[in-house]
Amino acid sequence: MDEVKIILLGDAGVGKTSLINCFIHEGDGLGSSGKRSGSGGGVRSSHYDPDVRVKEVKLSDSRSVKTYLHDSPRREHSFNSQSVAPNFYRNADVVILVYAVDENPTLEALQDCWVTEYASYQDVTSTSWIIVGNKNDLPLDIDQKNLDHLVQRLGGPSEVVTLFASAKTGKNVKEVFEIAAKKGHDRRKMKEGTLNLADRRAIKPKSGGAAAGGGSSRSGGGGCC
């Protein structure tokens, strides 16, 4: 089965973990208390990282994709380590940027902080982007210009999907991850196609030139904002 790496980025408290939990629990929102009872459920990855959940998603053509959902580690024990961030960002097929619709600064932070940090490790064109305004059950308090600028920076409206969702009510949560699975799957196939082409080129005689790919990774570390 094809596999897709999806990472979630955004400020503390915007609801990244809640969105993943809601999806794993099949649209069961947080409820009126804002808290979920029980163990948290879901399938944890057998990988080293406890913040990775795995869920199979059926695409519209009835094929299935295994999604690896990488929740950002909480900042206080995450990107201070120079070795964590590059691994976290590496080979992400999709990045889901999450802000809270009732807090415009969390939207501003996506551009000023999270995309900037991502771009210091990987080219922004190396992944697919989805922007999610979570907590859509609360009154909206965002500046549309911030959202428009962010979309432009990531390649424009034809490249970037923007959605509102609520991990509290479950609204649109399944849609967010299904779109991510589809976009990730398409990107994987595109990458494989590129690789095959590169392989074919490699066996032809050539007159020098640098190898393609590799992205713009950074060797140093450092925290976000």
Ligand SMILES: Nc1nc2c(ncn2[C@@H]2O[C@H](COP(=O)(O)OP(=O)(O)OP(=O)(O)O)[C@@H](O)[C@H]2O)c(=O)[nH]1
């Ligand atoms: N009203 C409302 N509250 C939400 C929603 N999603 C999450 N919350 C609440 O927001 C708080 C933070 O949610 P988390 O899922 O822990 O946020 P996070 O982005 O994972 O935060 P960090 O792990 O600290 O980075 C919790 O109290 C949630 O109950 C939502 O859609 N609506």
Ligand SMILES: [Mg+2]
């Ligand atoms: Mg969290």
